[in-house]
Amino acid sequence: MAKCKFCDKENYIKLKSPNMYLCKEYFVEYFENRVKKSIEKYKMLNKDEKILVAVSGGKDGHAAAWVLKKLGYNIELFHINLGIKDFSEISLETVKKLAEKLEVPLHVVNLKDITGKTMEDVRGKKCSICGTTKRYLMNKFGYENGFDVIVTGHNLDDEVSFILNNILNWNIRYLAKHEPVLPAHDKFLKKVKIFFEIEEELILKYAEAEGIPFTTAKCRFAEKAITLKHRAYFNELEKERPNIKYQFLSGYMKNRHLFKVEDENFQFRECEVCGMTSAGRICSFCRVWKLYKKKK
Amino acid sequence: MAKCKFCDKENYIKLKSPNMYLCKEYFVEYFENRVKKSIEKYKMLNKDEKILVAVSGGKDGHAAAWVLKKLGYNIELFHINLGIKDFSEISLETVKKLAEKLEVPLHVVNLKDITGKTMEDVRGKKCSICGTTKRYLMNKFGYENGFDVIVTGHNLDDEVSFILNNILNWNIRYLAKHEPVLPAHDKFLKKVKIFFEIEEELILKYAEAEGIPFTTAKCRFAEKAITLKHRAYFNELEKERPNIKYQFLSGYMKNRHLFKVEDENFQFRECEVCGMTSAGRICSFCRVWKLYKKKK
Numbered sequence: 001m002a003k004c005k006f007c008d009k010e011n012y013i014k015l016k017s018p019n020m021y022l023c024k025e026y027f028v029e030y031f032e033n034r035v036k037k038s039i040e041k042y043k044m045l046n047k048d049e050k051i052l053v054a055v056s057g058g059k060d061g062h063a064a065a066w067v068l069k070k071l072g073y074n075i076e077l078f079h080i081n082l083g084i085k086d087f088s089e090i091s092l093e094t095v096k097k098l099a100e101k102l103e104v105p106l107h108v109v110n111l112k113d114i115t116g117k118t119m120e121d122v123r124g125k126k127c128s129i130c131g132t133t134k135r136y137l138m139n140k141f142g143y144e145n146g147f148d149v150i151v152t153g154h155n156l157d158d159e160v161s162f163i164l165n166n167i168l169n170w171n172i173r174y175l176a177k178h179e180p181v182l183p184a185h186d187k188f189l190k191k192v193k194i195f196f197e198i199e200e201e202l203i204l205k206y207a208e209a210e211g212i213p214f215t216t217a218k219c220r221f222a223e224k225a226i227t228l229k230h231r232a233y234f235n236e237l238e239k240e241r242p243n244i245k246y247q248f249l250s251g252y253m254k255n256r257h258l259f260k261v262e263d264e265n266f267q268f269r270e271c272e273v274c275g276m277t278s279a280g281r282i283c284s285f286c287r288v289w290k291l292y293k294k295k296k
Numbered sequence: 297m298a299k300c301k302f303c304d305k306e307n308y309i310k311l312k313s314p315n316m317y318l319c320k321e322y323f324v325e326y327f328e329n330r331v332k333k334s335i336e337k338y339k340m341l342n343k344d345e346k347i348l349v350a351v352s353g354g355k356d357g358h359a360a361a362w363v364l365k366k367l368g369y370n371i372e373l374f375h376i377n378l379g380i381k382d383f384s385e386i387s388l389e390t391v392k393k394l395a396e397k398l399e400v401p402l403h404v405v406n407l408k409d410i411t412g413k414t415m416e417d418v419r420g421k422k423c424s425i426c427g428t429t430k431r432y433l434m435n436k437f438g439y440e441n442g443f444d445v446i447v448t449g450h451n452l453d454d455e456v457s458f459i460l461n462n463i464l465n466w467n468i469r470y471l472a473k474h475e476p477v478l479p480a481h482d483k484f485l486k487k488v489k490i491f492f493e494i495e496e497e498l499i500l501k502y503a504e505a506e507g508i509p510f511t512t513a514k515c516r517f518a519e520k521a522i523t524l525k526h527r528a529y530f531n532e533l534e535k536e537r538p539n540i541k542y543q544f545l546s547g548y549m550k551n552r553h554l555f556k557v558e559d560e561n562f563q564f565r566e567c568e569v570c571g572m573t574s575a576g577r578i579c580s581f582c583r584v585w586k587l588y589k590k591k592k
């Protein structure tokens with residue numbers, strides 16, 4: 001077995017770009033340095049900000065919380081109990097383990113307490129509804145509890161497959177919007193993706209190296225999204241063109257201004273039901289969960 | 297077996313979009329109508345133009361010549377003998393058969409007569425050199441022999457995989473340039489891709505239905521281009537999203553203005569060696585074949 005580039009230990013991982021073998025210890029250092037560099041490069045976070053990290057039980061959010069804690073940021077955890085049989089119980093258990101290990105506060109919001117329903121009850125496109133629901137609830141909780149910023153675990157693989165999908169469909173409006181830092185706006189908190197430039201595979205290896213608790217349980221409602229195909233295709237392309245994901249993302253960041261089409265008439269307002277910042281009269285969360293009916 | 301949508305015959309092909317079975321006769325009619333519509337939509341060709349069709353021996357150029365002749369256009373064929381062992385002989389044989397069947401003039405240019413070398417002799421990236429060589433020679437021949445336009449067999453699959461590749465590499469300059477009709481400029485003749493919107497699979501079925509002579513022989517120098525992967529990936533995506541290739545191309549045509557970055561200082565000039573229109577002091581053909589050396 002090949003040895004670590006920097007010491008005599010056996011390698012834990014083979015990096016592709018730069019091409020080198022690293023032992024577990026040096027890989028952890030390398031990984032944390034890369035995250036640090038991303039944070040500096042995009043001015044993502046400050047040490048005096050109150051940071052809410054969204055954790056689902058999966059590796060990405062958990063690794064995000066872990067590395068931020070190690071880097072000395074002021075974090076607390078946020079989890080939504082979606083009420084999905086088995087899956088939600090396992091997820092909650094895992095999130096609790098993480099909070100214990102990190103010794104940071106964990107806030108859990110039950111979807112049922114707010115909407116009277118769970119993801120089991122909802123009809124229609126569950127994945128899309130779930131996404132809207134999570135974004136809304138984590139923003140609302142962070143806003144009402146004095147947090148400065150929300151951190152999510154979205155990684156390089158997520159970003160490139162979303163961007164490719166928006167290109168294949170020529171969703172120009174969305175194509176301007178992929179960014180590592182989304183500034184605060186009205187009642188929308190600042191949102192940060194600390195793994196914007198980091199490959200999913202590295203996050204998994206980091207989580208394993210550090211013994212971070214996480215679950216690989218999958219929601220049984222998860223749709224076979226076409227973005228899963230794009231992810232697999234990027235991994236296929238990586239075999240011939242190592243680093244193509246990162247280069248594609250860098251090229252995107254340099255060129256995304258091309259897709260900026262201003263809509264001067266557009267203005268955010270307050271949702272008539274919940275009062276949060278909204279694009280329309282009633283925000284998508286209140287629409288999806290039909291909360292306006294209760295008000296009548 | 298399913299029957300043709302329009303008659304009692306057995307189906308020859310199942311189209312995906314619109315979803316229907318067609319017998320051989322109705323498919324040929326359908327195919328020729330689609331080409332006719334492309335020609336009208338993009339104002340590609342006129343009946344009084346003198347058209348030079350580039351034929352390599354493969355199905356695409358041959359089907360292009362075939363359908364144009366059937367639609368009543370004034371065509372002649374142009375072929376380059378690249379001097380590649382076996383491959384060039386088979387190609388030339390097939391092209392001659394096509395010319396006989398169509399009863400149209402065939403012009404053959406031997407690379408060796410012009411450069412003193414063949415594609416066997418050349419070093420470096422053969423595929424790229426071959427592409428430059430073909431584009432140059434067909435344009436030069438057309439220009440010197442009074443043709444109005446050059447038609448090539450590039451199809452929908454070629455276009456979408458080129459576009460995707462240019463996006464993945466963020467070649468913005470190239471991204472503005474994919475078009476079905478490239479207008480004439482100085483000594484560059486007008487170039488037309490009549491199959492710009494037509495799937496490769498349909499062209500193959502058309503060539504087979506019509507008994508068009510063509511060879512499937514592959515050049516032994518052909519590089520495993522990454523665009524081949526993109527082609528396969530689009531076919532993979534088509535299974536889940538029928539017509540995605542066509543829709544992607546349509547979206548591209550609507551949005552390609554986003555990539556138009558004007559370079560006001562750029563101007564074409566005449567190649568100092570051959571006198572043809574060129575981007576630089578010496579055109580890429582004369583550079584690749586080192587023709588300037590002979591002049592000294």
Ligand SMILES: [Zn+2]
Binds near residue numbers: 006007008009022
């Ligand atoms: Zn080491």
Ligand SMILES: [Zn+2]
Binds near residue numbers: 271272276282284285
């Ligand atoms: Zn609302």
Ligand SMILES: [Zn+2]
Binds near residue numbers: 300301305318
């Ligand atoms: Zn029929």
Ligand SMILES: [Zn+2]
Binds near residue numbers: 582
């Ligand atoms: Zn020249």
